[in-house]
Amino acid sequence: MTEQHQFERGTDGPKVILVGVDGSDSSLRAAAYAGGLARRQRALLTVVYVQPVMAAGAALGVPVAEATGEIADELVAQIREAAERVKGIFDVRWEFHTFRGDPYNGLAQAADELKADAVVVGASEQAGHRIVGSVAIRLVKAGRWPVTVVP
Numbered sequence: 109m110t111e112q113h114q115f116e117r118g119t120d121g122p123k124v125i126l127v128g129v130d131g132s133d134s135s136l137r138a139a140a141y142a143g144g145l146a147r148r149q150r151a152l153l154t155v156v157y158v159q160p161v162m163a164a165g166a167a168l169g170v171p172v173a174e175a176t177g178e179i180a181d182e183l184v185a186q187i188r189e190a191a192e193r194v195k196g197i198f199d200v201r202w203e204f205h206t207f208r209g210d211p212y213n214g215l216a217q218a219a220d221e222l223k224a225d226a227v228v229v230g231a232s233e234q235a236g237h238r239i240v241g242s243v244a245i246r247l248v249k250a251g252r253w254p255v256t257v258v259p
Contacts, residue, residue, distance in 0.1 A: 122225035122254075126154045128215045128243070129183055134230025136186075138258040142228040145256075146200050153202035154222050157183050158214030180206050211243045219253055228256045 127142035129135040139155060146153035157180050184204050205222065207214040219227050232242035244257040 121149045122151050123149075124154060124222060124224050125149070125151045125226045125228060126156055126215070126219050126222060126224035126253075127228040128156050128158065128211065128218075128230075130157065130211070131179060131183055131186075132230060132233055134233055134258065136230075138228050138230040138256075141256070141258045143200050143202070145226075145228070146202070151201075151225070153200050154218070154224065155183075155202060155204045156215060156218045156222075157204070157206050158211050158218070159206055159208045160210070161208050212246045215243065215247060216250060216252070219247075224253055226256065227253045228258060231257050231259045 122145070125142050125146045127135075127139050129139050143153055145151070159180060205218060207218045209217065215227065215229070218224070227247055229244045229247065231244060244255065247253070247255045248257075
């Protein structure tokens with residue numbers, strides 16, 4: 109009888125660390141933290157931007173996909189610039205992905221598809237999230253990955 113061994117993600121430390129970025133100060137601090145963690149763990153850093161999707165009626169006359177595409181391009185440029193500044197100080201393998209949807213579902217889909225061992229996000233800077241719940245809280249409650257929230 110052959111014993112089937114099931115792979116356990118993250119048993120020797122995280123191999124894939126996912127960080128959600130949206131251009132906010134807290135998300136950029138989260139990216140810096142995740143980059144340091146990826147360096148120390150020799151893990152792959154996957155940087156994810158979730159492009160918002162608006163209902164067709166709400167987007168009338170507004171090229172939403174074009175605008176969010178520009179944001180994604182700006183984020184890639186910022187990340188590349190930051191990577192160039194620290195080049196030679198430490199080496200981190202990283203890749204950039206764009207997913208579409210609301211922030212929670214986009215990050216959850218990204219974490220599942222990219223087989224993330226850990227998720228890092230910035231703390232919400234929106235006052236209403238204290239009442240309704242932030243993306244970070246929803247990710248923690250999902251209980252599918254270790255989640256680090258960077259202030």
